[in-house]
Amino acid sequence: MIRLEEYIPIVGQSVIDDLRLIATRLKGKTIQHINSTSVGGGVAEILNRMVPLLQELEVEARWDLIKGGEQFFEVTKKFHNALHGYSAEITKRDFEIFLETSQQNINDVNTCGDIVFIHDPQPIALVKKKQDNKWLWRCHVDVSNPNEKVWNFLMEYIVRYDAAVFSAPSFSRRLPIRQFLISPSIDPLSDKNKELPQEVIDKVLRKYNISKDKPIITQISRFDRLKDPVGVIEAYQKVKQYVNCQLILAGGTAADDPEGLQVLEEIKARAKQDKDIHILLLPHNDIEVNALQRASAVIVQKSIKEGFGLTVAEALWKAKPVVASNVGGIPLQIKHKYSGLLCHSIEGAAFAIKQLLNSPEYAKKLGENGREHISNNFLITRHLRDYMLLFLSLYHKEDIVYL
Amino acid sequence: MAPLSKAKEPFRFYTRLHLSELTGFRATTLGQLVKLIKSVPGSCIYHHTHRFLQQHQFFSPEPPNDFAYWVTEILGEKELGERLASIDIMQFAKIHDLRDKIVSTIEEYVQQGNNAQLKFAREGEEFYFIKSVSFVLPTNHVAENLADFVEIMKKVTFDSIYFHIFEARLRLERETNDFSNWIESSIGDKELADELTALDPYTRTLDDLRSAIIGIIDKKLFEQ
DSSP: OOOGGGGHHHHOHHHHHHHHHHHHTTTTOEEEEEESOSSSHHHHHHHHHHHHHHHHTTOEEEEEEOOOOHHHHHHHHHHHHHHTTOOOOOOHHHHHHHHHHHHHHHHHOOOOOSEEEEESSTTGGGGGGOOSSEEEEEOOSOOSSOOHHHHHHHHHHHTTSSEEEESSGGGOOOOSSEEEEOOOOBOTTSTTTSOOOHHHHHHHHHHTTOOSSSOEEEEEOOSOGGGOHHHHHHHHHHHHTTSOOEEEEEEOOOTTOTTHHHHHHHHHHHHTTOTTEEEEEOSSOHHHHHHHHHHOSEEEEOOSSOSOOHHHHHHHHTTOOEEEESOTTHHHHOOTTTSSEEESSHHHHHHHHHHHHHOHHHHHHHHHHHHHHHHHHSBHHHHHHHHHHHHHHTTOOSSEEEO | OOTTSOOSSOEEEEEEEEEEEEEEEEESBHHHHHHHHHHSOHHHHHHHHHHHHHHTTTOSSOOSSHHHHHHHHTSOOHHHHHHHHTOOGGGOSSHHHHHHHHHHHHHHHHHTTOSGGGOBOOTTOSEEEEEEEEEEEEEEEEESSHHHHHHHHHHSOHHHHHIIIIIIIIISOOSSOHHHHHIIIIIOOHHHHHHHHTSOGGGSOHHHHHHHHHHHHHHHHHHO
């Protein structure tokens, strides 16, 4: 278990002192996080770190899960795609399935926290149990242009919360409740982000038969169409005409994402017999993800929609040059031509990757600037601070709060 | 003035931590921007003119306020962007006055008959109005004299320096920054207080600002 004091060499003593100071103002309050999966995806990853750190700060924190069957998660995946603006056939039966499982969870889940912190749409209906405690809804998805039918359905629940939290300003809409902007974060000491000896990196490359003599382009993400893995292959193929490189598409699948394996098969078909395309299914092996990122010359995140894009923060933390789509929370992390390159198309991505492979000094500078930006704004200590302030804001309506 | 003599009143360092609250208001054109600047809460004006100071403290060069950045980078109006970026915030004692200056700068520019009003931001690049919610907390650091003060200045967070320099003056509408105020009223050194007041914090990173304050006080202590 990583202790708070281990972050001091990275963020400084005073940042940790501030966390301890804020935590004293939350004494006696119980924070209850609720989501739908304990493994896979950014939400589970953050909660796995966040809950123990809150506990170390002597803030009572717990983490509960809702239950749902295959049908329920198929429906919530449809919701997820629809919230991202994808046209999806959502039937009356889909809504019924959602409501039936939600009712089951309303019956089964004990929402005893002083502050109940609901993550994403899957458990959203639990708010029907709201009494005189405080309820927060954390939206991790890009809802800048949602399917109105699904959004309106969710709105019936959203308005019952005390406040909502979004990851990017473009996700905000006029709401009758308070809404806050809190970006997610990465943990610099986790297996996915900590420094690795070169032997570990080399061992992982050998394991997957990846050669070190050609530059590596990598996209790490769940196998999901919204991450545009096919677009990444097409961009790679354009680059490959000029630079002899290789491509890694690596990721896991989340328990609440039934589409993953299907998308994986589509990508394999698209890659055909190119021996320089490595498609790796890494079931939650953080050290291997870390090693692959560190071994890469360029990291790509060519998402079509993106809640935040933690893989961008992970890559920048490793001072890697990144080419990423200008969507969702990505522009918060990358200032174009300063801490990475933003793109809007496959052609744009290919051009940017070529630029970085052919100009290593430029690439290095972008990576270094990126690391500085992540260090100042997107580490878990900042996230922990924001969450504690968010909890306090539920008890204060004013813009300047004296504690 | 005896620098190591005890101050009339000790100086307690506070820290200010902020949370960004979304408003749901967004502007696509310059017309919408100026209309919303006139009506949003003062906390929004404060946020968009001060956010960069903290979030991009090590970035250089970065525009000093969000309005200037958006007008320049998204609408492509570089001249107006420069005019907004060069508004001297130190000249304004109240958010209300700063808001009026931003509005008049945009309106005067538009009245020149250019086509700035015809430009609009593409989807996703609109200006989103956000407001700052500040949480002010006392720290354990208390200075009894100038030597204490300098030692504490070396280790307090940027948030604490930020609070006493920026937030205290403009948002809490105190006449000057807290450091100058204490040095004048409790240490009794008006000359030193004025020297700190004369620093323009808006053209420095917080790290530079810390070094400048420490340097000025150290020099004073050395001279004694």
